[in-house]
Amino acid sequence: MTDLDRGDPLASYRDRFVGADQPLVYFDGNSLGRPLRVTGPRLARFVEEEWGGRLIRGWDERWFDLPRTIGDDLGRVVLGAAPGQAAVGDSTTVLLYKLMRAAVAARPGRTEIVIDRDNFPTDRYVAAGIAEECGLTLRWIDVDTSAGVTAELLSAAVSEQTALVVVSHVAYRSAWLADVPELTRIAHDAGALVLWDLCHSVGSVPLELDAWGVDLAVGCTYKYLNGGPGAPAFLYVAERHLAELTQPIQGWMGAVDPFLMGPSYAPAEGIRRFLSGTPAIVGMLALQDMLALIESAGLDAVRAKSVALTSYAIEVADRLLADAGVVVASPRDPARRGGHVTLNHPLMREVTAALWERDVIPDYRDPHGLRLGLSPLSTSFDEVDRGLAEVREVLNSLA
Ligand SMILES: Cc1ncc(COP(=O)(O)O)c(C=O)c1O
Numbered sequence: 535m536t537d538l539d540r541g542d543p544l545a546s547y548r549d550r551f552v553g554a555d556q557p558l559v560y561f562d563g564n565s566l567g568r569p570l571r572v573t574g575p576r577l578a579r580f581v582e583e584e585w586g587g588r589l590i591r592g593w594d595e596r597w598f599d600l601p602r603t604i605g606d607d608l609g610r611v612v613l614g615a616a617p618g619q620a621a622v623g624d625s626t627t628v629l630l631y632k633l634m635r636a637a638v639a640a641r642p643g644r645t646e647i648v649i650d651r652d653n654f655p656t657d658r659y660v661a662a663g664i665a666e667e668c669g670l671t672l673r674w675i676d677v678d679t680s681a682g683v684t685a686e687l688l689s690a691a692v693s694e695q696t697a698l699v700v701v702s703h704v705a706y707r708s709a710w711l712a713d714v715p716e717l718t719r720i721a722h723d724a725g726a727l728v729l730w731d732l733c734h735s736v737g738s739v740p741l742e743l744d745a746w747g748v749d750l751a752v753g754c755t756y757k758y759l760n761g762g763p764g765a766p767a768f769l770y771v772a773e774r775h776l777a778e779l780t781q782p783i784q785g786w787m788g789a790v791d792p793f794l795m796g797p798s799y800a801p802a803e804g805i806r807r808f809l810s811g812t813p814a815i816v817g818m819l820a821l822q823d824m825l826a827l828i829e830s831a832g833l834d835a836v837r838a839k840s841v842a843l844t845s846y847a848i849e850v851a852d853r854l855l856a857d858a859g860v861v862v863a864s865p866r867d868p869a870r871r872g873g874h875v876t877l878n879h880p881l882m883r884e885v886t887a888a889l890w891e892r893d894v895i896p897d898y899r900d901p902h903g904l905r906l907g908l909s910p911l912s913t914s915f916d917e918v919d920r921g922l923a924e925v926r927e928v929l930n931s932l933a
């Protein structure tokens with residue numbers, strides 16, 4: 535344990551995660567968070583008691599409303615959203631499709647979707663598919679891969695033709711933290727809607743979606759919310775848009791009365807209308823455990839630890855790796871940085887492969903970035919020290 539770990543008010547939270555007591559260095563909590571220790575027994579209890587005991591009655595008793603009730607929990611604990619505006623279900627990709635499609639339909643006559651070239655592939659691919667489907671054009675914002683979308687770049691891209699702007703809050707490559715209220719205001723001034731991808735911020739960066747005037751947002755739950763591989767994503771639709779937006783996948787679970795099984799679709803009131811098919815109940819349970827943990831730690835304290843971890847990683851990289859040609863490719867200003875740090879070097883693809891052999895698990899992202907995902911409640915400062923010392927050794931051995 536380092537002095538920084540001894541002084542860390544959240545250090546004890548690490549013990550709550552499966553495997554955190556092992557020597558393995560885990561820098562990929564921003565792709566797949568560790569499971570919580572309470573989750574295994576809880577899932578077993580669910581199988582025995584709720585699924586096995588209540589059987590089909592479980593739908594009436596609790597499961598039917600779970601996408602909304604967990605949505606409200608997300609709103610309270612991590613999104614800064616009043617109840618009734620968030621729900622859990624589908625993958626982020628499917629939710630991106632639903633909300634982009636709903637948004638462009640709500641801006642008839644406008645011909646463009648604005649998106650940046652460095653946005654996550656699924657966001658770009660879905661936007662391209664919708665542009666093709668609806669006869670729209672993509673207006674690309676060129677961003678520096680070590681930065682992200684700024685107010686200047688967005689102002690230059692939007693016009694009276696913009697139907698929708700799609701931006702990631704934290705850029706998956708650089709960790710650039712976009713200014714949500716400012717960019718939202720710029721899009722609104724042009725008469726457009728904005729869809730925020732919160733995958734890399736939710737659970738590590740505090741959000742105030744209601745106060746920031748956000749229209750629409752999606753995010754995954756398997757990163758900093760530790761929901762497990764393939765856990766369902768969430769969506770947020772601001773109350774003022776709930777009645778005006780129509781999503782394209784009109785399934786029975788988003789209908790006004792699913793069990794009426796009527797001849798035609800009529801959307802439910804409120805956020806339920808954005809659901810489509812039977813919700814993945816088992817996949818939502820782990821997420822509830824992590825939300826409870828974040829609530830007990832306090833999201834501001836989580837962010838403070840995240841900033842301390844990323845600042846420390848940059849400090850160690852400067853000290854240990856700069857003379858080997860490693861360049862910090864994430865913002866140095868913590869106010870502009872999310873929960874990970876990317877380090878560039880021409881050999882990072884080979885370095886990443888060698889690190890995995892040594893039980894140090896970051897990931898690699900083109901063009902030559904080693905990405906360190908530092909999950910605030912489960913990563914220690916000692917892990918940062920040990921992991922970056924291994925990076926130095928591997929670089930020496932490859933030189
Ligand atoms: C910014 C961003 N959007 C979307 C996704 C993923 O979407 P899905 O869960 O549908 O694979 C990820 C990560 O995989 C991501 O980092």
Ligand SMILES: Nc1c(O)cccc1C(=O)C[C@H](N)C(=O)O
Nearest residue numbers: 564565566654706707733764899
């Ligand atoms: N969702 C993932 C998956 O199913 C397999 C491997 C990695 C992922 C990720 O989450 C990647 C991550 N979103 C990224 O920013 O690169």
